[in-house]
Amino acid sequence: MSRLQLITLDLDNTLWDVEKTIRAAEQDLIFWLQTNAEPAHQIYVSNDLLELREQTLRQHPNLRHDLSRLRIEILSNVMRKAQYKEQEARNLAKAAFEVFFAGRNRVAFFPGALEMLKTLSERYPVYALTNGNADASRTGISPFLKGAISSALVGASKPDPSMFHAALNQAGTSAQYCVHIGDHLHDDIRGADAVGMHSVWVNLQQSERADSDPSPTREVNQLSDIVAAVTAIEASLSA
Ligand SMILES: [Mg+2]
Structure with a gap:
Protein backbone atom coordinates (compact mmCIF):
# COMPACT_ATOMS: atom_id res chain seq x y z
CA MET A 1 0.00 0.00 0.00
CA SER A 2 1.18 3.43 -0.88
CA ARG A 3 2.35 5.45 2.11
CA LEU A 4 1.59 8.79 0.54
CA GLN A 5 -2.08 9.62 0.82
CA LEU A 6 -2.45 13.05 -0.69
CA ILE A 7 -0.89 15.38 -3.23
CA THR A 8 -1.82 19.07 -3.03
CA LEU A 9 -0.95 21.11 -6.07
CA ASP A 10 -0.56 24.82 -6.71
CA LEU A 11 -1.92 25.91 -10.12
CA ASP A 12 -0.75 29.40 -11.22
CA ASN A 13 2.90 29.38 -12.37
CA THR A 14 3.10 25.69 -11.47
CA LEU A 15 0.96 24.26 -14.29
CA TRP A 16 0.78 27.33 -16.52
CA ASP A 17 2.18 30.86 -16.94
CA LEU A 29 -11.73 42.40 -21.52
CA ILE A 30 -10.42 45.75 -22.79
CA PHE A 31 -11.57 44.98 -26.32
CA TRP A 32 -15.01 44.00 -25.02
CA LEU A 33 -15.29 47.23 -22.99
CA GLN A 34 -14.27 49.28 -26.02
CA THR A 35 -17.03 47.69 -28.06
CA ASN A 36 -19.79 47.43 -25.44
CA ALA A 37 -19.19 50.12 -22.82
CA GLU A 38 -16.92 52.82 -24.21
CA PRO A 39 -17.23 55.26 -21.24
CA ALA A 40 -16.16 52.44 -18.92
CA HIS A 41 -13.33 51.53 -21.28
CA GLN A 42 -11.93 55.08 -20.93
CA ILE A 43 -11.85 54.68 -17.15
CA TYR A 44 -10.53 51.14 -17.22
CA VAL A 45 -7.42 52.07 -19.20
CA SER A 46 -6.78 55.26 -17.19
CA ASN A 47 -4.96 55.82 -13.89
CA ASP A 48 -8.37 55.84 -12.18
CA LEU A 49 -8.39 52.03 -12.25
CA LEU A 50 -5.79 51.71 -9.49
CA GLU A 51 -7.70 54.10 -7.26
CA LEU A 52 -10.97 52.22 -7.93
CA ARG A 53 -9.25 48.97 -7.02
CA GLU A 54 -8.03 50.46 -3.72
CA GLN A 55 -11.46 51.89 -3.03
CA THR A 56 -13.08 48.51 -3.69
CA LEU A 57 -10.66 46.77 -1.32
CA ARG A 58 -11.45 49.34 1.38
CA GLN A 59 -15.17 48.62 0.89
CA HIS A 60 -14.71 44.83 0.86
CA PRO A 61 -11.41 43.89 2.53
CA ASN A 62 -12.32 40.19 2.65
CA LEU A 63 -12.41 40.03 -1.17
CA ARG A 64 -8.60 40.02 -1.15
CA HIS A 65 -8.97 36.22 -1.04
CA ASP A 66 -11.76 36.03 -3.64
CA LEU A 67 -10.32 37.44 -6.85
CA SER A 68 -13.40 36.74 -8.97
CA ARG A 69 -15.77 38.66 -6.71
CA LEU A 70 -13.14 41.37 -6.24
CA ARG A 71 -12.89 41.84 -9.99
CA ILE A 72 -16.68 41.99 -10.38
CA GLU A 73 -16.86 44.67 -7.66
CA ILE A 74 -14.04 46.68 -9.27
CA LEU A 75 -15.78 46.48 -12.66
CA SER A 76 -19.05 47.58 -11.00
CA ASN A 77 -17.27 50.62 -9.58
CA VAL A 78 -15.79 51.35 -13.02
CA MET A 79 -19.31 51.23 -14.52
CA ARG A 80 -20.72 53.51 -11.78
CA LYS A 81 -17.92 56.00 -12.34
CA ALA A 82 -18.81 55.88 -16.05
CA GLN A 83 -22.34 57.02 -14.99
CA TYR A 84 -24.20 53.80 -15.74
CA LYS A 85 -27.30 53.34 -13.59
CA GLU A 86 -27.02 50.79 -10.79
CA GLN A 87 -28.72 47.82 -12.46
CA GLU A 88 -26.99 48.36 -15.77
CA ALA A 89 -23.67 48.84 -13.98
CA ARG A 90 -24.08 45.44 -12.29
CA ASN A 91 -25.12 43.72 -15.50
CA LEU A 92 -22.28 45.20 -17.53
CA ALA A 93 -19.77 44.32 -14.80
CA LYS A 94 -20.93 40.69 -14.82
CA ALA A 95 -20.82 40.46 -18.60
CA ALA A 96 -17.35 42.03 -18.68
CA PHE A 97 -16.15 39.64 -15.98
CA GLU A 98 -17.37 36.65 -18.00
CA VAL A 99 -15.23 37.79 -20.92
CA PHE A 100 -12.21 38.09 -18.64
CA PHE A 101 -12.92 34.76 -16.93
CA ALA A 102 -13.12 32.85 -20.21
CA GLY A 103 -9.60 34.10 -21.01
CA ARG A 104 -8.41 33.46 -17.45
CA ASN A 105 -9.24 29.78 -17.91
CA ARG A 106 -7.73 29.53 -21.41
CA VAL A 107 -4.38 28.56 -19.92
CA ALA A 108 -1.17 27.69 -21.75
CA PHE A 109 0.17 24.66 -19.92
CA PHE A 110 3.90 24.32 -19.31
CA PRO A 111 5.45 21.35 -21.14
CA GLY A 112 4.68 18.06 -19.40
CA ALA A 113 1.94 19.49 -17.15
CA LEU A 114 -0.92 17.23 -18.24
CA GLU A 115 1.22 14.08 -18.46
CA MET A 116 2.51 14.74 -14.92
CA LEU A 117 -1.01 15.34 -13.62
CA LYS A 118 -2.31 12.17 -15.26
CA THR A 119 0.45 9.99 -13.76
CA LEU A 120 0.08 11.50 -10.28
CA SER A 121 -3.70 11.14 -10.39
CA GLU A 122 -3.38 7.43 -11.22
CA ARG A 123 -1.28 6.93 -8.07
CA TYR A 124 -2.61 9.40 -5.49
CA PRO A 125 -5.59 11.61 -4.78
CA VAL A 126 -4.64 15.07 -6.11
CA TYR A 127 -6.19 18.28 -4.74
CA ALA A 128 -5.70 21.71 -6.29
CA LEU A 129 -4.68 24.29 -3.67
CA THR A 130 -4.79 27.79 -5.11
CA ASN A 131 -4.87 31.45 -4.10
CA GLY A 132 -6.09 32.26 -7.61
CA ASN A 133 -9.45 32.02 -9.31
CA ALA A 134 -8.86 29.54 -12.12
CA ASP A 135 -11.83 27.24 -12.64
CA ALA A 136 -10.50 23.66 -12.66
CA SER A 137 -13.19 22.30 -14.97
CA ARG A 138 -12.86 25.16 -17.47
CA THR A 139 -9.08 24.74 -17.64
CA GLY A 140 -9.52 21.03 -18.37
CA ILE A 141 -7.72 19.62 -15.31
CA SER A 142 -10.73 18.48 -13.29
CA PRO A 143 -10.59 14.84 -14.55
CA PHE A 144 -7.29 14.57 -12.65
CA LEU A 145 -8.48 16.14 -9.40
CA LYS A 146 -10.18 14.57 -6.40
CA GLY A 147 -10.77 18.02 -4.94
CA ALA A 148 -10.02 21.71 -5.21
CA ILE A 149 -9.41 24.15 -2.35
CA SER A 150 -9.33 27.86 -3.14
CA SER A 151 -8.58 30.89 -1.00
CA ALA A 152 -12.04 32.19 -1.94
CA LEU A 153 -13.56 29.09 -0.32
CA VAL A 154 -11.36 29.14 2.79
CA GLY A 155 -11.32 32.94 3.30
CA ALA A 156 -7.54 32.98 3.63
CA SER A 157 -4.62 32.57 1.24
CA LYS A 158 -1.50 30.39 1.31
CA PRO A 159 0.75 30.35 3.33
CA ASP A 160 -2.08 30.51 5.87
CA PRO A 161 -2.22 27.04 7.51
CA SER A 162 -6.03 26.97 7.14
CA MET A 163 -5.58 26.44 3.39
CA PHE A 164 -3.44 23.33 3.91
CA HIS A 165 -5.63 22.05 6.74
CA ALA A 166 -8.72 22.38 4.55
CA ALA A 167 -7.17 19.94 2.06
CA LEU A 168 -6.03 17.54 4.78
CA ASN A 169 -9.47 17.59 6.37
CA GLN A 170 -11.29 16.99 3.10
CA ALA A 171 -8.94 14.16 2.17
CA GLY A 172 -9.09 12.72 5.69
CA THR A 173 -5.34 12.38 6.14
CA SER A 174 -2.52 14.02 8.05
CA ALA A 175 0.35 16.22 6.95
CA GLN A 176 3.14 13.64 7.12
CA TYR A 177 1.42 11.62 4.37
CA CYS A 178 1.03 14.60 2.07
CA VAL A 179 3.26 16.28 -0.51
CA HIS A 180 2.52 19.84 -1.61
CA ILE A 181 3.81 20.89 -5.04
CA GLY A 182 4.22 24.56 -5.96
CA ASP A 183 6.38 27.30 -7.45
CA HIS A 184 6.31 29.88 -4.64
CA LEU A 185 8.89 29.57 -1.87
CA HIS A 186 6.90 31.58 0.64
CA ASP A 187 3.28 30.66 -0.13
CA ASP A 188 3.85 27.05 -1.11
CA ILE A 189 7.05 25.76 0.46
CA ARG A 190 7.03 27.69 3.73
CA GLY A 191 3.28 27.15 4.04
CA ALA A 192 3.55 23.39 3.53
CA ASP A 193 6.51 23.13 5.89
CA ALA A 194 4.70 25.02 8.64
CA VAL A 195 1.94 22.40 8.78
CA GLY A 196 4.36 19.46 8.48
CA MET A 197 3.81 18.52 4.84
CA HIS A 198 6.56 17.43 2.47
CA SER A 199 7.10 19.69 -0.51
CA VAL A 200 8.32 19.81 -4.09
CA TRP A 201 9.49 23.23 -5.25
CA VAL A 202 8.76 23.76 -8.94
CA ASN A 203 11.62 26.07 -9.94
CA LEU A 204 11.26 26.35 -13.70
CA GLN A 205 13.34 29.56 -13.89
CA GLN A 206 16.17 27.90 -11.95
CA SER A 207 16.15 30.74 -9.41
CA GLU A 208 18.74 30.89 -6.68
CA ARG A 209 17.47 30.10 -3.21
CA ALA A 210 18.79 32.32 -0.41
CA ASP A 211 19.85 30.77 2.90
CA SER A 212 16.95 32.55 4.57
CA ASP A 213 14.46 30.96 2.15
CA PRO A 214 12.49 27.90 3.23
CA SER A 215 14.00 24.66 1.99
CA PRO A 216 11.77 22.27 0.06
CA THR A 217 11.98 18.50 0.48
CA ARG A 218 12.77 18.27 -3.23
CA GLU A 219 13.34 20.74 -6.06
CA VAL A 220 12.59 20.20 -9.75
CA ASN A 221 13.45 22.35 -12.76
CA GLN A 222 10.96 20.78 -15.15
CA LEU A 223 7.51 19.32 -14.64
CA SER A 224 8.53 15.94 -16.05
CA ASP A 225 10.73 15.47 -12.94
CA ILE A 226 7.87 15.82 -10.46
CA VAL A 227 6.74 12.19 -10.46
CA ALA A 228 10.29 11.02 -9.64
CA ALA A 229 10.57 13.61 -6.86
CA VAL A 230 7.28 12.46 -5.31
CA THR A 231 8.35 8.80 -5.62
CA ALA A 232 11.61 9.62 -3.82
CA ILE A 233 9.72 11.29 -0.98
CA GLU A 234 7.47 8.27 -0.71
CA ALA A 235 10.49 5.93 -0.60
CA SER A 236 11.97 7.98 2.24
CA LEU A 237 8.74 7.50 4.22
CA SER A 238 8.88 3.72 4.04
CA ALA A 239 12.64 3.62 4.80
MG1 LIG B 1 1.89 29.54 -7.97
Missing part, protein backbone atom coordinates in the same frame (compact mmCIF):
# COMPACT_ATOMS: atom_id res chain seq x y z
CA VAL A 18 -0.33 32.99 -15.06
CA GLU A 19 1.01 36.41 -16.07
CA LYS A 20 0.73 35.49 -19.75
CA THR A 21 -2.77 34.09 -19.20
CA ILE A 22 -3.98 37.20 -17.32
CA ARG A 23 -2.44 39.55 -19.90
CA ALA A 24 -4.37 37.84 -22.69
CA ALA A 25 -7.58 37.84 -20.61
CA GLU A 26 -7.13 41.58 -19.89
CA GLN A 27 -6.77 42.25 -23.63
CA ASP A 28 -10.06 40.41 -24.30
Whole structure:
Protein backbone atom coordinates (compact mmCIF):
# COMPACT_ATOMS: atom_id res chain seq x y z
CA MET A 1 0.00 0.00 0.00
CA SER A 2 1.18 3.43 -0.88
CA ARG A 3 2.35 5.45 2.11
CA LEU A 4 1.59 8.79 0.54
CA GLN A 5 -2.08 9.62 0.82
CA LEU A 6 -2.45 13.05 -0.69
CA ILE A 7 -0.89 15.38 -3.23
CA THR A 8 -1.82 19.07 -3.03
CA LEU A 9 -0.95 21.11 -6.07
CA ASP A 10 -0.56 24.82 -6.71
CA LEU A 11 -1.92 25.91 -10.12
CA ASP A 12 -0.75 29.40 -11.22
CA ASN A 13 2.90 29.38 -12.37
CA THR A 14 3.10 25.69 -11.47
CA LEU A 15 0.96 24.26 -14.29
CA TRP A 16 0.78 27.33 -16.52
CA ASP A 17 2.18 30.86 -16.94
CA VAL A 18 -0.33 32.99 -15.06
CA GLU A 19 1.01 36.41 -16.07
CA LYS A 20 0.73 35.49 -19.75
CA THR A 21 -2.77 34.09 -19.20
CA ILE A 22 -3.98 37.20 -17.32
CA ARG A 23 -2.44 39.55 -19.90
CA ALA A 24 -4.37 37.84 -22.69
CA ALA A 25 -7.58 37.84 -20.61
CA GLU A 26 -7.13 41.58 -19.89
CA GLN A 27 -6.77 42.25 -23.63
CA ASP A 28 -10.06 40.41 -24.30
CA LEU A 29 -11.73 42.40 -21.52
CA ILE A 30 -10.42 45.75 -22.79
CA PHE A 31 -11.57 44.98 -26.32
CA TRP A 32 -15.01 44.00 -25.02
CA LEU A 33 -15.29 47.23 -22.99
CA GLN A 34 -14.27 49.28 -26.02
CA THR A 35 -17.03 47.69 -28.06
CA ASN A 36 -19.79 47.43 -25.44
CA ALA A 37 -19.19 50.12 -22.82
CA GLU A 38 -16.92 52.82 -24.21
CA PRO A 39 -17.23 55.26 -21.24
CA ALA A 40 -16.16 52.44 -18.92
CA HIS A 41 -13.33 51.53 -21.28
CA GLN A 42 -11.93 55.08 -20.93
CA ILE A 43 -11.85 54.68 -17.15
CA TYR A 44 -10.53 51.14 -17.22
CA VAL A 45 -7.42 52.07 -19.20
CA SER A 46 -6.78 55.26 -17.19
CA ASN A 47 -4.96 55.82 -13.89
CA ASP A 48 -8.37 55.84 -12.18
CA LEU A 49 -8.39 52.03 -12.25
CA LEU A 50 -5.79 51.71 -9.49
CA GLU A 51 -7.70 54.10 -7.26
CA LEU A 52 -10.97 52.22 -7.93
CA ARG A 53 -9.25 48.97 -7.02
CA GLU A 54 -8.03 50.46 -3.72
CA GLN A 55 -11.46 51.89 -3.03
CA THR A 56 -13.08 48.51 -3.69
CA LEU A 57 -10.66 46.77 -1.32
CA ARG A 58 -11.45 49.34 1.38
CA GLN A 59 -15.17 48.62 0.89
CA HIS A 60 -14.71 44.83 0.86
CA PRO A 61 -11.41 43.89 2.53
CA ASN A 62 -12.32 40.19 2.65
CA LEU A 63 -12.41 40.03 -1.17
CA ARG A 64 -8.60 40.02 -1.15
CA HIS A 65 -8.97 36.22 -1.04
CA ASP A 66 -11.76 36.03 -3.64
CA LEU A 67 -10.32 37.44 -6.85
CA SER A 68 -13.40 36.74 -8.97
CA ARG A 69 -15.77 38.66 -6.71
CA LEU A 70 -13.14 41.37 -6.24
CA ARG A 71 -12.89 41.84 -9.99
CA ILE A 72 -16.68 41.99 -10.38
CA GLU A 73 -16.86 44.67 -7.66
CA ILE A 74 -14.04 46.68 -9.27
CA LEU A 75 -15.78 46.48 -12.66
CA SER A 76 -19.05 47.58 -11.00
CA ASN A 77 -17.27 50.62 -9.58
CA VAL A 78 -15.79 51.35 -13.02
CA MET A 79 -19.31 51.23 -14.52
CA ARG A 80 -20.72 53.51 -11.78
CA LYS A 81 -17.92 56.00 -12.34
CA ALA A 82 -18.81 55.88 -16.05
CA GLN A 83 -22.34 57.02 -14.99
CA TYR A 84 -24.20 53.80 -15.74
CA LYS A 85 -27.30 53.34 -13.59
CA GLU A 86 -27.02 50.79 -10.79
CA GLN A 87 -28.72 47.82 -12.46
CA GLU A 88 -26.99 48.36 -15.77
CA ALA A 89 -23.67 48.84 -13.98
CA ARG A 90 -24.08 45.44 -12.29
CA ASN A 91 -25.12 43.72 -15.50
CA LEU A 92 -22.28 45.20 -17.53
CA ALA A 93 -19.77 44.32 -14.80
CA LYS A 94 -20.93 40.69 -14.82
CA ALA A 95 -20.82 40.46 -18.60
CA ALA A 96 -17.35 42.03 -18.68
CA PHE A 97 -16.15 39.64 -15.98
CA GLU A 98 -17.37 36.65 -18.00
CA VAL A 99 -15.23 37.79 -20.92
CA PHE A 100 -12.21 38.09 -18.64
CA PHE A 101 -12.92 34.76 -16.93
CA ALA A 102 -13.12 32.85 -20.21
CA GLY A 103 -9.60 34.10 -21.01
CA ARG A 104 -8.41 33.46 -17.45
CA ASN A 105 -9.24 29.78 -17.91
CA ARG A 106 -7.73 29.53 -21.41
CA VAL A 107 -4.38 28.56 -19.92
CA ALA A 108 -1.17 27.69 -21.75
CA PHE A 109 0.17 24.66 -19.92
CA PHE A 110 3.90 24.32 -19.31
CA PRO A 111 5.45 21.35 -21.14
CA GLY A 112 4.68 18.06 -19.40
CA ALA A 113 1.94 19.49 -17.15
CA LEU A 114 -0.92 17.23 -18.24
CA GLU A 115 1.22 14.08 -18.46
CA MET A 116 2.51 14.74 -14.92
CA LEU A 117 -1.01 15.34 -13.62
CA LYS A 118 -2.31 12.17 -15.26
CA THR A 119 0.45 9.99 -13.76
CA LEU A 120 0.08 11.50 -10.28
CA SER A 121 -3.70 11.14 -10.39
CA GLU A 122 -3.38 7.43 -11.22
CA ARG A 123 -1.28 6.93 -8.07
CA TYR A 124 -2.61 9.40 -5.49
CA PRO A 125 -5.59 11.61 -4.78
CA VAL A 126 -4.64 15.07 -6.11
CA TYR A 127 -6.19 18.28 -4.74
CA ALA A 128 -5.70 21.71 -6.29
CA LEU A 129 -4.68 24.29 -3.67
CA THR A 130 -4.79 27.79 -5.11
CA ASN A 131 -4.87 31.45 -4.10
CA GLY A 132 -6.09 32.26 -7.61
CA ASN A 133 -9.45 32.02 -9.31
CA ALA A 134 -8.86 29.54 -12.12
CA ASP A 135 -11.83 27.24 -12.64
CA ALA A 136 -10.50 23.66 -12.66
CA SER A 137 -13.19 22.30 -14.97
CA ARG A 138 -12.86 25.16 -17.47
CA THR A 139 -9.08 24.74 -17.64
CA GLY A 140 -9.52 21.03 -18.37
CA ILE A 141 -7.72 19.62 -15.31
CA SER A 142 -10.73 18.48 -13.29
CA PRO A 143 -10.59 14.84 -14.55
CA PHE A 144 -7.29 14.57 -12.65
CA LEU A 145 -8.48 16.14 -9.40
CA LYS A 146 -10.18 14.57 -6.40
CA GLY A 147 -10.77 18.02 -4.94
CA ALA A 148 -10.02 21.71 -5.21
CA ILE A 149 -9.41 24.15 -2.35
CA SER A 150 -9.33 27.86 -3.14
CA SER A 151 -8.58 30.89 -1.00
CA ALA A 152 -12.04 32.19 -1.94
CA LEU A 153 -13.56 29.09 -0.32
CA VAL A 154 -11.36 29.14 2.79
CA GLY A 155 -11.32 32.94 3.30
CA ALA A 156 -7.54 32.98 3.63
CA SER A 157 -4.62 32.57 1.24
CA LYS A 158 -1.50 30.39 1.31
CA PRO A 159 0.75 30.35 3.33
CA ASP A 160 -2.08 30.51 5.87
CA PRO A 161 -2.22 27.04 7.51
CA SER A 162 -6.03 26.97 7.14
CA MET A 163 -5.58 26.44 3.39
CA PHE A 164 -3.44 23.33 3.91
CA HIS A 165 -5.63 22.05 6.74
CA ALA A 166 -8.72 22.38 4.55
CA ALA A 167 -7.17 19.94 2.06
CA LEU A 168 -6.03 17.54 4.78
CA ASN A 169 -9.47 17.59 6.37
CA GLN A 170 -11.29 16.99 3.10
CA ALA A 171 -8.94 14.16 2.17
CA GLY A 172 -9.09 12.72 5.69
CA THR A 173 -5.34 12.38 6.14
CA SER A 174 -2.52 14.02 8.05
CA ALA A 175 0.35 16.22 6.95
CA GLN A 176 3.14 13.64 7.12
CA TYR A 177 1.42 11.62 4.37
CA CYS A 178 1.03 14.60 2.07
CA VAL A 179 3.26 16.28 -0.51
CA HIS A 180 2.52 19.84 -1.61
CA ILE A 181 3.81 20.89 -5.04
CA GLY A 182 4.22 24.56 -5.96
CA ASP A 183 6.38 27.30 -7.45
CA HIS A 184 6.31 29.88 -4.64
CA LEU A 185 8.89 29.57 -1.87
CA HIS A 186 6.90 31.58 0.64
CA ASP A 187 3.28 30.66 -0.13
CA ASP A 188 3.85 27.05 -1.11
CA ILE A 189 7.05 25.76 0.46
CA ARG A 190 7.03 27.69 3.73
CA GLY A 191 3.28 27.15 4.04
CA ALA A 192 3.55 23.39 3.53
CA ASP A 193 6.51 23.13 5.89
CA ALA A 194 4.70 25.02 8.64
CA VAL A 195 1.94 22.40 8.78
CA GLY A 196 4.36 19.46 8.48
CA MET A 197 3.81 18.52 4.84
CA HIS A 198 6.56 17.43 2.47
CA SER A 199 7.10 19.69 -0.51
CA VAL A 200 8.32 19.81 -4.09
CA TRP A 201 9.49 23.23 -5.25
CA VAL A 202 8.76 23.76 -8.94
CA ASN A 203 11.62 26.07 -9.94
CA LEU A 204 11.26 26.35 -13.70
CA GLN A 205 13.34 29.56 -13.89
CA GLN A 206 16.17 27.90 -11.95
CA SER A 207 16.15 30.74 -9.41
CA GLU A 208 18.74 30.89 -6.68
CA ARG A 209 17.47 30.10 -3.21
CA ALA A 210 18.79 32.32 -0.41
CA ASP A 211 19.85 30.77 2.90
CA SER A 212 16.95 32.55 4.57
CA ASP A 213 14.46 30.96 2.15
CA PRO A 214 12.49 27.90 3.23
CA SER A 215 14.00 24.66 1.99
CA PRO A 216 11.77 22.27 0.06
CA THR A 217 11.98 18.50 0.48
CA ARG A 218 12.77 18.27 -3.23
CA GLU A 219 13.34 20.74 -6.06
CA VAL A 220 12.59 20.20 -9.75
CA ASN A 221 13.45 22.35 -12.76
CA GLN A 222 10.96 20.78 -15.15
CA LEU A 223 7.51 19.32 -14.64
CA SER A 224 8.53 15.94 -16.05
CA ASP A 225 10.73 15.47 -12.94
CA ILE A 226 7.87 15.82 -10.46
CA VAL A 227 6.74 12.19 -10.46
CA ALA A 228 10.29 11.02 -9.64
CA ALA A 229 10.57 13.61 -6.86
CA VAL A 230 7.28 12.46 -5.31
CA THR A 231 8.35 8.80 -5.62
CA ALA A 232 11.61 9.62 -3.82
CA ILE A 233 9.72 11.29 -0.98
CA GLU A 234 7.47 8.27 -0.71
CA ALA A 235 10.49 5.93 -0.60
CA SER A 236 11.97 7.98 2.24
CA LEU A 237 8.74 7.50 4.22
CA SER A 238 8.88 3.72 4.04
CA ALA A 239 12.64 3.62 4.80
MG1 LIG B 1 1.89 29.54 -7.97
